[in-house]
Amino acid sequence: MAMSKRQRAKVFRGVQYGVLIVAIVLLAVFADWGKIQHAFLDFEVAAKLFPNIIVVALKNTIIYSALGFAFGLALGLVLALMKLSSVGPYRWIATAYIEFFRGVPALLVFIAFAYGVPTAFQLRFDTYSTVMLALGIVAGAYMAETIRAGIQAVPKGQIEAARSLGMSASRTMITVVIPQAFRIILPPLTNELIMLTKDSSLIYVIGLAASERELTQFGRQAMNEYRGMTPIVIAGFLYLIITLPLGYLSRHLERRTGGKKVSVV
Amino acid sequence: MSEVFVEISGLKKSFGTLDVLKGIDVTVNRGDVVCIIGPSGSGKSTLLRCVNLLEEPNGGKIVVNGVELTDPDVDIDKARTKIGMVFQSFNLFSHLSVLNNLTVAQRKVLKRGEKEAQQVALRNLERVGLKEKANAMPAQLSGGQQQRVAIARALSMDPEVMLFDEPTSALDPELVGDVLGVMRQLADEGMTMLVVTHEMQFAREVADKVIFMDGGYIVEEGPAAEVIGNPQEERTRTFLRRVLDPTHHGPGDPE
Numbered sequence: 001m002a003m004s005k006r007q008r009a010k011v012f013r014g015v016q017y018g019v020l021i022v023a024i025v026l027l028a029v030f031a032d033w034g035k036i037q038h039a040f041l042d043f044e045v046a047a048k049l050f051p052n053i054i055v056v057a058l059k060n061t062i063i064y065s066a067l068g069f070a071f072g073l074a075l076g077l078v079l080a081l082m083k084l085s086s087v088g089p090y091r092w093i094a095t096a097y098i099e100f101f102r103g104v105p106a107l108l109v110f111i112a113f114a115y116g117v118p119t120a121f122q123l124r125f126d127t128y129s130t131v132m133l134a135l136g137i138v139a140g141a142y143m144a145e146t147i148r149a150g151i152q153a154v155p156k157g158q159i160e161a162a163r164s165l166g167m168s169a170s171r172t173m174i175t176v177v178i179p180q181a182f183r184i185i186l187p188p189l190t191n192e193l194i195m196l197t198k199d200s201s202l203i204y205v206i207g208l209a210a211s212e213r214e215l216t217q218f219g220r221q222a223m224n225e226y227r228g229m230t231p232i233v234i235a236g237f238l239y240l241i242i243t244l245p246l247g248y249l250s251r252h253l254e255r256r257t258g259g260k261k262v263s264v265v
Numbered sequence: 266m267s268e269v270f271v272e273i274s275g276l277k278k279s280f281g282t283l284d285v286l287k288g289i290d291v292t293v294n295r296g297d298v299v300c301i302i303g304p305s306g307s308g309k310s311t312l313l314r315c316v317n318l319l320e321e322p323n324g325g326k327i328v329v330n331g332v333e334l335t336d337p338d339v340d341i342d343k344a345r346t347k348i349g350m351v352f353q354s355f356n357l358f359s360h361l362s363v364l365n366n367l368t369v370a371q372r373k374v375l376k377r378g379e380k381e382a383q384q385v386a387l388r389n390l391e392r393v394g395l396k397e398k399a400n401a402m403p404a405q406l407s408g409g410q411q412q413r414v415a416i417a418r419a420l421s422m423d424p425e426v427m428l429f430d431e432p433t434s435a436l437d438p439e440l441v442g443d444v445l446g447v448m449r450q451l452a453d454e455g456m457t458m459l460v461v462t463h464e465m466q467f468a469r470e471v472a473d474k475v476i477f478m479d480g481g482y483i484v485e486e487g488p489a490a491e492v493i494g495n496p497q498e499e500r501t502r503t504f505l506r507r508v509l510d511p512t513h514h515g516p517g518d519p520e
Contacts, residue, residue, distance in 0.1 A: 157352060157356035158356060158358060158359070161350075161352065161356035161358070161415075162358070162370070163319065163342075164345055164348070164349075164350035164419075165345070165346070165374060165422060166342045166375075167370060167373065167374055180358075180360050
């Protein structure tokens, strides 16, 4: 019997739903839920994590991310302006910096920063400063390219209008170009913040005291202590508490700015 | 009443290998309105943009109110505060309210206090009939309103000469009149104006002098009645025929 195209599509979809249901049923019947729960979400263990996983770990993750973002943003702005400069050496330095720090793994930078910099330069930072610098140095390289794209996306007429009113080039940049550029790049910058929040998990390599632990390190420590994945699972959910709203915010901002695309290399 | 206010001599400008201005001489007396007309690509906008150095000339001399702008050591930012400019595409600062569009340069460049800057801004908004839009954002205004705000923004710097670069070309036809009305009022008040325009009616009625440009040269100049009413050059006649009577002209007609 010949089926029409529409009927064939219907049957095919039915089969797919069928397979899915069978898989779920098999999983429900044969999986040892007790064991799985014990491994991944042991409520007794979970209860012991609170409140420290919030008041220490989550708090530190947020602080580290915010510090790194703030420093990265400032650095990225300077690098973007250098890259757009008419002075050759500024451009070369900015390009070299950006290519280098975008190209090497963040983890290597953190290790170098934690162990190399203090010995080489006889500098001692407290943990918060170290984290801010380490995260910001890497994030700045990414943000520089985003900010540069935003600055270049500001219409030329805006600059001409400002100059024709007697504003100097730098005054025009500060008063007109940068405020408009940041409106344009708000959505991609929010994404950078999400990435940075996740990258903050890597700073465990610099060695953190108990009160300085962030979510990942806190989870790993608790995992050793209590055996089982529960602390890691909880930590994962707490990351989502930060990143999901940011993702929503980013999409919302993108809609509001009319979905204007900025080419971000 | 014949004090020379803008003096352009031997002005040359090229973009790469393209020569746009090939030696332009223009004088504008204080209080005069000079309209520059001509086909697109004739260099008229470039000429206007050279007067406040938005385009840097490759040769020649520009003197505005006794200040030589082509002198490499000139303080161009200071000179520009006295030269107002209005663009075809308005170019209002899209992140600032109408009022802040008018006050930002007064405060940052002229260092006026906030109160004084706002007073000047409101006075100029009133001049263009848009005082009630002070708190609107540019995107909430029609094109004609945006252009009038742009004129008010330039006026807030108390300029001594105003440059208009095709100020009505981007407007819907029914909004052109409002902008031309403001410009006419400005001319009546004695403002020195250089206007690149396709509005022949405006040029005929308001301009003290009309300059017809083509191919990087000034082809003809003189009182509006003569250049528009009784052009001597064949190129001027062809251009005016096309502009004033576009429908009676096939695309293939000989120039």
